[in-house]
Amino acid sequence: MKLLIVExxxxxxxxxxxxxxxxxxxxxxxxxxxxxxxxxAVYEYDCILxxxxxxxxxxxxxxxxLKSSGKxxxxxxxxxxxxxxxxxxxxxxxxxxxxxxxxxxxxxxxxLLAIFRRKTFGSNSLLNYKEISIDLSGRTVNVNDKEMTLTxxxxxxxxxxxxNKGRVISKNAxxxxxxxxEMDMLDSFDFxxxxxxxxxxxxxxxxxxxxxxxxxxxxxxxx
Amino acid sequence: MKLAAHYNKASIIISVSVLLISAVxxxxxxxxIVRQQLDSDLSEEVTEVIDYINVNHRLPKPIEFDEDLTTxxxxxVANFDTKFFDAPYANPKEKxxxxxxxxxxxxxxxxxxxxxxxxxxxxxxxxxxxxxSTITLILTVVLLVVLIVTNRYVLNGLWRPFYxxxxxxxxxxxxxxxxxxxxxxxxxxxxxxxxxxSKMSLRATTDYQGLKAFTENASHEMMTPLAIITSKLDMxxxxxxxxxxxxxxxxxxxxxxxxxxxxxQSLLLLVKIDNNLLxxxxxxxxxTSILEKSQQFQEMLQNKYIGxxxxxEPLEVNASKYLIDVLINNLFSNAIRHNKNSGSIKIxxxxxxxxxxxxxxxxxxxxxxxxxxxxxxxxxxxxxxxLAIIKNICTLYHFEIKYEYADGMHSFIVVF
Numbered sequence: 283m284k285l286l287i288v289e290x291x292x293x294x295x296x297x298x299x300x301x302x303x304x305x306x307x308x309x310x311x312x313x314x315x316x317x318x319x320x321x322x323a324v325y326e327y328d329c330i331l332x333x334x335x336x337x338x339x340x341x342x343x344x345x346x347x348l349k350s351s352g353k354x355x356x357x358x359x360x361x362x363x364x365x366x367x368x369x370x371x372x373x374x375x376x377x378x379x380x381x382x383x384x385x386x387x388x389x390x391x392x393x394l395l396a397i398f399r400r401k402t403f404g405s406n407s408l409l410n411y412k413e414i415s416i417d418l419s420g421r422t423v424n425v426n427d428k429e430m431t432l433t434x435x436x437x438x439x440x441x442x443x444x445x446n447k448g449r450v451i452s453k454n455a456x457x458x459x460x461x462x463x464e465m466d467m468l469d470s471f472d473f474x475x476x477x478x479x480x481x482x483x484x485x486x487x488x489x490x491x492x493x494x495x496x497x498x499x500x501x502x503x504x505x
Numbered sequence: 506m507k508l509a510a511h512y513n514k515a516s517i518i519i520s521v522s523v524l525l526i527s528a529v530x531x532x533x534x535x536x537x538i539v540r541q542q543l544d545s546d547l548s549e550e551v552t553e554v555i556d557y558i559n560v561n562h563r564l565p566k567p568i569e570f571d572e573d574l575t576t577x578x579x580x581x582v583a584n585f586d587t588k589f590f591d592a593p594y595a596n597p598k599e600k601x602x603x604x605x606x607x608x609x610x611x612x613x614x615x616x617x618x619x620x621x622x623x624x625x626x627x628x629x630x631x632x633x634x635x636x637x638s639t640i641t642l643i644l645t646v647v648l649l650v651v652l653i654v655t656n657r658y659v660l661n662g663l664w665r666p667f668y669x670x671x672x673x674x675x676x677x678x679x680x681x682x683x684x685x686x687x688x689x690x691x692x693x694x695x696x697x698x699x700x701x702x703s704k705m706s707l708r709a710t711t712d713y714q715g716l717k718a719f720t721e722n723a724s725h726e727m728m729t730p731l732a733i734i735t736s737k738l739d740m741x742x743x744x745x746x747x748x749x750x751x752x753x754x755x756x757x758x759x760x761x762x763x764x765x766x767x768x769x770q771s772l773l774l775l776v777k778i779d780n781n782l783l784x785x786x787x788x789x790x791x792x793t794s795i796l797e798k799s800q801q802f803q804e805m806l807q808n809k810y811i812g813x814x815x816x817x818e819p820l821e822v823n824a825s826k827y828l829i830d831v832l833i834n835n836l837f838s839n840a841i842r843h844n845k846n847s848g849s850i851k852i853x854x855x856x857x858x859x860x861x862x863x864x865x866x867x868x869x870x871x872x873x874x875x876x877x878x879x880x881x882x883x884x885x886x887x888x889x890x891x892l893a894i895i896k897n898i899c900t901l902y903h904f905e906i907k908y909e910y911a912d913g914m915h916s917f918i919v920v921f
Contacts, residue, residue: 291729297736304743362728364770366785366827384731384766387739450742454759463770473804498752500742500759 283307283398284326288318288341289333289360298331301387305449315339319347322355329356329398331390332377334368345375356397360385386455392445411444413489425488435460436481443493443504452501478502509664513656520652524645528638535637539630540606544589547608550575550623551587558614574605574624577612585611585620594626603628666690670699677706679713680779717776724773731769734762764888771890774831775878778897783825791820791921792854794829798837799852805841812849820854822921828898835891836861836917842887843915851914859919869910876906 285302289295290313299309310325312318315336322330322344330348334341341359348355357377361368364382372380378397381390399407399418409416415424421437423430432440442459443451457470460477482494495503506514550573557565564577574594587610594605607624666688673685685706687699738759742752777783799806799813806813822829840850840863848864866882874880876896881889895917899906905920 291733294729294733294736297733297740301736301740362725362732364773366783383728384735384762387736452739452742452759453756454763455739458763463767472808497742498747498749500752500756 283328285309285394286318286321286325286327286330286355287311288313288315288331288336288344290314290335290337291333298387298390301391305391313337315341315343318344322347322353323351326353327355328402329358329394331394332357332359334359334361334363334372342371342375345372345377349376354401356394356401358390358394358397360390386452386458388442388446388449388451388455389459392442392459395445396441409441409444411447413491414440414444414485416441416444425485428488430484430488432481432484433477435477436484439477439481443502447504450497450501450503456501507664509656509660512660513653516652516656517649520648521645524648528641528645531641532634532638535634539627539634543606543625543627543630544608547589547606547623547625548587550625551608551610551612551621554621554623555612558612562615564614564619576622577619578622580611580618580620582611583618585609585618587611591627592624594624594628596626596628604631663692666692666695666699670695670702674702674706679709681710684710717779720772721776724769724776727765727769731762731766734758735766738762768888768890771888771894774894775890775897778828778894778901781901783827785825785827786823787826788821789824789826789829791822791829791833791859792817794833795837795852795854798833802837802841805838806850809841809844810847811841811844812847814849814851817852817854818856820857820859820921822902824902828901832895832898832919835895836919839863839891839917840915843882857921859921860916862914862916864913865915867913870908870915872908875908 283302283306285307287295287298287302287309289298289311292313295311295313299311302309310321310327312321313336315338318330318332318336318341330344332341332344345357348357359369359372359377359380360383361372361380362383369380378401379393381393399409407418409418413426415427416422417424423432423437423440438460439456442456453471453474456474460474461470478494482492485491485493493504495505497503554565554575565575574597587608589606589608592605592607593602595602604627605624606627607622609620609622612619612621669688670685673688677685685703687703688695690696690699738755741747742755747755795815795817799815805811836859837850837852840861843865844850844863845865850864851860851862853860853862870882871880876892878893879889880892881887896906898904899919902921905918907918907920909916909918
């Protein structure tokens with residue numbers, strides 16, 4: 283996946299770049315509106331990570347440019363403002379999703395993959411990972427061609443883990459993905475444990491393999 | 506009592522007492538003058554009698570004195586001081602007794618001593634006093650009426666700008682954008698007051714807006730560093746060389762960062778509610794919201810073995826979808842978080858009232874403090890802003906929020 287990261291905060295930009303590069307995506311970065319417009323005009327990208335608050339103007343200009351020049355890149359807006367108006371405006375002029383700072387890299391990755399998949403393969407898409415095969419439109423999961431019944435939370439969790447395969451995902455990131463602001467962190471950690479235990483057991487029954495590695499109480503890794 | 510009424514009262518009391526005192530003094534003075542006049546008349550009469558005796562060497566006949574009653578009494582006393590006194594006057598024409606003034610004096614006729622007593626009617630002079638008194642009384646009443654009317658209408662008119670200003674101050678809210686308008690008045694004090702109040706309100710509003718803008722900007726500015734912390738942590742935990750100790754510390758940093766982020770979001774939400782920045786107002790079905798939330802909180806309820814008892818009637822309220830969601834979410838999650846294991850939650854939604862009751866700590870909360878920002882119990886790990894947000898949402902939509910504690914149940918009541 284070829285990715286353009288438009289973010290003015292240097293260390294955030296570098297971290298995002300590192301996270302995505304290690305996973306195998308090709309990343310280009312730029313730190314202002316002018317640079318971003320130049321890059322978009324010349325190159326093609328699969329996805330653009332776009333910070334709305336840029337030093338030389340707001341990122342909506344890029345969305346407008348993409349729209350007017352008929353380009354079809356996936357755009358994920360990053361904003362420091364958790365503002366409904368901004369969100370609606372962004373989505374209306376062509377952004378595919380909206381994420382508010384602070385976010386977890388795992389969440390960013392999962393969101394980006396989701397919109398990329400939706401745009402590239404349409405709604406009819408199969409996601410395969412080792413023995414696991416997920417029909418994204420039907421929301422069904424097969425392991426070794428045997429159907430696996432999952433609860434809503436388990437399904438969401440599985441997708442989240444596959445998107446961030448081989449990475450350690452913190453419990454905080456999982457909690458925020460599954461419950462958002464609804465729940466206090468400490469409450470939700472118990473539930474994460476239960477959900478992972480169940481998912482792990484179901485996967486083991488069908489594949490005979492343990493996909494989860496627990497990392498010192500900080501989080502989990504899907505392998 | 507209003508200032509005008511106080512003023513009225515004082516001025517009336519003072520004017521009435523001054524008038525009464527002056528009426529008495531006036532009356533006494535006139536009476537005194539009239540009496541002196543009568544006495545000098547009577548002295549003249551006595552002189553006339555003496556003159557008559559000197560000329561005629563006999564007592565005059567009573568008939569010779571116009572209407573005055575003159576009597577002579579022979580006496581043996583040689584010394585007698587002339588004295589004046591009040592005596593009844595028997596009016597011979599009208600055959601009645603009138604108040605009169607008399608004089609008694611000693612006279613000598615051909616070597617005999619007589620006491621002559623002359624009585625004169627006071628009727629006419631009394632009448633004069635009465636007329637003067639009546640006029641004074643009428644004047645007093647007229648003066649009073651004029652005073653009252655003046656005070657009521659003229660003074661009230663004078664005070665009107667003051668009350669207009671007071672009204673505006675009463676309804677002034679620092680969060681509103683409408684300022685206190687200057688009132689028109691020719692009274693210098695009031696126009697000064699009006700100027701001062703409008704300036705003060707403008708300054709307060711500006712300061713408050715500045716403060717709010719500052720809170721909002723500060724919160725937003727904090728989001729980027731928080732994003733850096735979070736993403737760096739996300740990268741850090743990928744390092745396989747770290748040990749359990751480091752991971753334990755990272756977990757703590759994660760928690761702190763996430764708490765800070767929540768705190769920030771709550772502050773921003775408070776600013777948004779204060780500024781009424783959420784414009785997605787439409788009809789919200791409270792019953793559906795509660796049912797959705799109870800679905801979402803299913804796991805948490807089961808985890809603590811909390812029994813949920815719902816008695817919901819349909820209710821629609823005009824409000825922002827987001828804020829109603831926050832309102833119900835905060836109330837509901839509080840009821841779970843501060844509950845005990847195997848406790849219960851009762852949610853009752855009726856015509857215009859939402860009651861959320863839960864078991865929990867057996868001591869009531871501090872009713873007046875719980876809605877304050879950053880109030881929380883020692884054991885709570887929340888932001889301390891949840892109830893403040895609830896309160897602000899209720900204030901924004903003019904809902905009433907109450908807390909009650911009875912029979913081991915903590916109740917939060919929202920009256921829509």
